[in-house]
Amino acid sequence: MNHLRTRAVHAGQKPDPASGAIATPISQTSAFAYGTLENGAAIFAGEADGYRYSRFANPTVKALEDKIADLEGAETAVAFSSGTAAVSSVVLSQLSPGDEIVFLGPLYGGTESLFNAFDGRFGIRVVDAAERGLEASLSPATRLIWVETLTNPTLHLHDLTAVTALARARGITTVADNTFCSPYLTRPLEHGIDLVMHSMTKYLGGHGDSTGGVLAGAERLIAPVRATGMGHVGGNLAPHEAFLILRGVKTLPLRMAAHCAGAAEVAAFLSSHPAVAATHYPGLASHPQHALARRQMEGGYGGIVSFELARGTRRAAAALLDNLKLFTQAVSLGDVDSLACHPASTTHSFISPEARARSGIGEGLIRLSVGIEHPQDLIADLREALAASAAAE
Numbered sequence: 001m002n003h004l005r006t007r008a009v010h011a012g013q014k015p016d017p018a019s020g021a022i023a024t025p026i027s028q029t030s031a032f033a034y035g036t037l038e039n040g041a042a043i044f045a046g047e048a049d050g051y052r053y054s055r056f057a058n059p060t061v062k063a064l065e066d067k068i069a070d071l072e073g074a075e076t077a078v079a080f081s082s083g084t085a086a087v088s089s090v091v092l093s094q095l096s097p098g099d100e101i102v103f104l105g106p107l108y109g110g111t112e113s114l115f116n117a118f119d120g121r122f123g124i125r126v127v128d129a130a131e132r133g134l135e136a137s138l139s140p141a142t143r144l145i146w147v148e149t150l151t152n153p154t155l156h157l158h159d160l161t162a163v164t165a166l167a168r169a170r171g172i173t174t175v176a177d178n179t180f181c182s183p184y185l186t187r188p189l190e191h192g193i194d195l196v197m198h199s200m201t202k203y204l205g206g207h208g209d210s211t212g213g214v215l216a217g218a219e220r221l222i223a224p225v226r227a228t229g230m231g232h233v234g235g236n237l238a239p240h241e242a243f244l245i246l247r248g249v250k251t252l253p254l255r256m257a258a259h260c261a262g263a264a265e266v267a268a269f270l271s272s273h274p275a276v277a278a279t280h281y282p283g284l285a286s287h288p289q290h291a292l293a294r295r296q297m298e299g300g301y302g303g304i305v306s307f308e309l310a311r312g313t314r315r316a317a318a319a320l321l322d323n324l325k326l327f328t329q330a331v332s333l334g335d336v337d338s339l340a341c342h343p344a345s346t347t348h349s350f351i352s353p354e355a356r357a358r359s360g361i362g363e364g365l366i367r368l369s370v371g372i373e374h375p376q377d378l379i380a381d382l383r384e385a386l387a388a389s390a391a392a393e
Helices: 004-010 038-043 060-071 083-094 107-124 160-170 219-233 237-251 252-271 290-296 314-322 351-356 375-392
Strands: 075-079 100-104 125-128 144-146 173-177 196-201 213-215 276-280 304-309 337-341 365-369
Touching: 004 060, 004 252, 004 290, 060 075, 060 213, 075 083, 075 160, 083 144, 083 196, 083 213, 083 219, 100 107, 107 125, 107 160, 125 213, 144 160, 160 173, 160 351, 160 365, 196 314, 213 219, 237 252, 252 276, 252 304, 252 375, 304 314, 314 365
Parallel strands: 100 125, 100 144, 144 173, 173 196
Antiparallel strands: 075 213, 196 213, 276 304, 304 365, 337 365
């Protein structure tokens, strides 16, 4: 299976041997019979294959993990109850007091807030590389470099190959949050990244009906994360959620093609509108990293568009958002439905105003998650809302 469309359907799955069911059955159980004391002891010792307890592994979840590992080109993957559980498990399994995380921002506000909590309570230092640049920010204490393949919400790119070159020369583990791109657009492991993370709630699930996270990479790196995340944090994904996300991933390539095509039209409209001061979308030739996007992304430029209102006030943002009809005001992204949010008051309200200002997250910034509706209908909705926003000022 060479093509992503085929692998999205078939990887990690086969007809159920007991019933012949094509869809992976939901193994809705907490515990598994292991037959004999000897076999149970071998399973618990890691000397025999088998399931013991759904907090550690579950057949439905395993099918999803195998599918994501295949799509990302990884040896293995581990699924979690949320993206935040995945982030927490990486930090707790890889770092000790006195170690450092260096991140290339801006980050999703929840991730940055979580890092700051570890900094304040557990002695794990957090360094924003935006202040001095990545190389100057690294030190002998640096253990992790964290990067997003498209930054949330300003859609900035980082050169993944350059990041990994610096990290490998110093023995530092790299993690890329690939939520915005999905493996349809970018596969960070192919650029040398060590671990790739997703909030599966977004594009992988795709239908706004399930929550989950996943990490994929080499077995030597995933094994301690799994042991910490399942054994200590208890961040296991429920089998029903795994079933829903498995169903969603089957159509990921088809959905992503529609997301990308719609976002490109929406971005082009916004970039020429007089009420818009700036449009952030890597598919626009005006994007400062358009050339890097062309090298690092394939199949399109994503389904997220962010833009700044010329009248960059919260009042103008509220007037626009409150007059949208097809775009639903909500956080999250990657759904088949189009969503819109005001990052400064929602997704990035957890970080300080100073940090938001450094990252370019002002009161006039709007983030759109373009769904699979017809883009001309979405543009008409935005045109009316922009007119209402201008009238409100």
